[in-house]
Amino acid sequence: MRLLIIEDDRDAADYLVKAFREVGHVADLAVDGEEGLAHALDGQYDVLIVDRMLPKLDGLSVIGTLRGKGIETPALILSALGQVDDRVRGLRAGGDDYLPKPYSFSELLARTEALARRRGSREETVYRVGDLELDRLSHQVTRAGDEIVLQPREFRLLEYLMKHAGQVVTRTMLLENVWDYHFDPQTNVIDVHISRLRSKIDKGFAQALLHTVRGAGYMIRDSK
């Protein structure tokens, strides 16, 4: 994955570049908005990681300009401003995801990979992982041909996991996308939902599909 990081804080920027490199991605760096815009217009990037507060040209304007020129590269906004209205403003400016600081790298990584994947895929109506099938139109879930009955919320949870099959999905991402909540519940509320889902789709089957990724979140994946 090719990433462009637009961040003026040298320490944070170096940290990110190194961290992404360690997991096998390539990351370019721009230290102000104008440089960032120039790079984004030229290069072919999979995801842009844009700090909101930048010298010369702020992050939201960079994204707005790109969108105005028809460049749809997914952009993740990093910002110290973490309230819901700030998030809404960021997304309205053309951003695709919004992560308030301070963040953990695993969160950033999971969201970046989710954005990169989104760019490639078309909208499918049936998700498949191993022998697990989810039909988005009929809301039917089957595994090895047998139907599994899920509550509406469980269905949405599974749908989101399968949409990002093979990628790490953090608890925050789940809370935001499946429940539309942007606060931190401070307890393991999500974990319990996941374990209920797991008992419905994995119990009794030889192969577990829903995995816990320590320190990051969850992933649904065919372990073959």
Next chain:
Amino acid sequence: MTALGKLLRTTAFKLTLVYLTVFALFAAFLLAYFAWNTRRLITEQITQTVDAEITGLAEQYRQGGIRRLVFVVDARSRRPGSSLYLVTTRAGEGLAGNVGSLATGILETSGWTETAYRRLDDPDGAAHHALVRVFQLPSGFRLLVGRDLEERERLHDIILAAARWSLAIVIVLGVAGGFFVTRRVLKRVDAMTETTRKIMDGDLAGRLPVAGTGDELDRLATNLNAMLERIEALMHGLKEVSDNIAHDLKTPLTRLRNRCEEALRVAEDESQYRAALESTIEESEALIRTFNALLMIARAESGQARDGMTECDAAEIARGVGELYEPLADDKGIHLKVEAPAAAPVHGNRELISQALANLVDNAIKYGSGMNGADAQIVVTAKGEGDRILLAVADSGRGIPVTDRDRAVERFVRLEQSRSQPGSGLGLSLASAVARLHGGELKLEDNHPGLKTVISLPRAGSAPPA
């Protein structure tokens, strides 16, 4: 600016001048109209009388010729009064009448003219003014009949004097009145300005004087005082928040630092260092969460979140939060149910209300079981009551004794019985701040047994939050 200068520049004084001018003009107009009409009336009377006389005299002439005319005019001339008569030959020689001398050329005119004249019996006296009519008789004689205008002129003088006096009085009274009124207003405004200056210099407790007259200055002062009250409260809150944050974050920060220091001192192998680092990350994350929560509370209390408000349904919010926490409750053997059958519209920030309710449910799960494990239940309700919407979380746990309830809502307070559980102690504070932000309140009640926490909010469509 001199005191007089300030006075003259006030709106009140300018207004007084405007009114003064308008009133003076109006009075002048009225007097002028009156004067003009009266003059016209008098002139009309004179012309009518004179015309009648001339007609009569002309008749005399027709009947008895010049001899008769002279005789009659002579007789009439001897009568006292302001009537004037004169009969002359074509050449201008006087034959009868009481007119001594006339302005030149009058006899040649026809119709009405005003002229100066002297009476026959008072040839060296002052000249008078008269309105006369000259009538040409067929044989070349001329007849002049007129009337002295002394009456008219006297009336004119009276009215002029009246006008001058009244104008003078109006102006003097107006200006004097203006001065007094303006001075009074200025004094009140100056008092307000003085107080404002003191307040700006730092005396936040200062308030504007309210005279008690209920006029617009009073209303302004009352409203400004309310605003000052709010500002003082906000400043106070701000100071409190920064004090609290400074104090309350120092403890976990110190703990963090101590752990790291200890690790450096004590740890010997990599696994110990690793463990120390991992625990440091955990502590920092807890610290970040605490900080975010404090920030959220501060924002809620300072009213900053007001712009994110929309029409929300409290019933929907209750269902959402209930559904999120139901598995967790179930895992702990607590039965959680939501009772929100009817729509409960509120004008608010959906995110904040959800978070507040989530905090309450979280608390209920943490502390709300333990009396009779099997019967443990949590009921989340959303219903309307009058002009309020009540969002409530009722548990069947230990509850909070009445004496502790006020304290429990304060930041970072963990009551004795809860110290063993993880948590920051900010849940109730946030819920309370959110409730207040929406113009409502958080109440803690006894659930017999257990605790019932209620967020009371104004129903959408009723009066907006203060």
